[in-house]
Amino acid sequence: MELRLEVVQVPVSDVDRAKAFYVDALGFVLDHDAEHIPGMRVVQLTPPGSSCSIVIGTGMTGMVPGSLEGLQLVVPDMAAARSELVGRGAPISEPQDLGGFLFAYFADPDGNRWVLQEIPPREAGGPAQS
Numbered sequence: 001m002e003l004r005l006e007v008v009q010v011p012v013s014d015v016d017r018a019k020a021f022y023v024d025a026l027g028f029v030l031d032h033d034a035e036h037i038p039g040m041r042v043v044q045l046t047p048p049g050s051s052c053s054i055v056i057g058t059g060m061t062g063m064v065p066g067s068l069e070g071l072q073l074v075v076p077d078m079a080a081a082r083s084e085l086v087g088r089g090a091p092i093s094e095p096q097d098l099g100g101f102l103f104a105y106f107a108d109p110d111g112n113r114w115v116l117q118e119i120p121p122r123e124a125g126g127p128a129q130s
Contacts, residue, residue: 007044008071010054011063012110018056019043021109025090028054047073066111078102078118085116092116 012018022028022045031044031053040059046052050073075081078095082104085092093105095118102118 005052007053007055009061009063010056010068010071010108010112011061011065012056012108012112013065014109015041015043015056015058017109019045022054022056025088026085027088066107069113070115071112072115072117074117074119076118076121078104078116081116081118 010018019030019033023030026047028045028047031046033041033043035041037059041057042055042060043057044053044055046054054071082092082095085106091106095102095104095116100120104116105113106116107113
């Protein structure tokens with residue numbers, strides 16, 4: 001059996017504003033933007049290098065816009081990733097070292113809270129080093 005997490009819903013109040021933020025400020029790739037049935041707009045976006053996408057839209061969820069928290073974007077180099085994202089206009093916090101792992105935080109225009117995480121290099125086939 002194979003189970004892959006490939007799409008996560010992110011609740012937003014203004015689809016076009018959120019789409020612009022994820023594409024322009026974060027560099028997510030727009031996979032599709034379609035209205036499948038009247039009142040149900042589906043916008044799928046994928047972070048660069050990720051095999052998991054997010055979906056924003058209308059008519060899909062009862063989650064309150066801005067209620068999502070803790071999704072993590074993992075990067076190999078916090079300084080480089082943060083510099084690029086800040087340069088694109090993303091409101092990324094200063095990194096914090098939490099026991100050998102770096103974390104920085106930001107929110108989308110609705111207040112959905114995200115984490116940028118740098119994990120030290122892993123040994124081949126092993127867990128993250130601590």
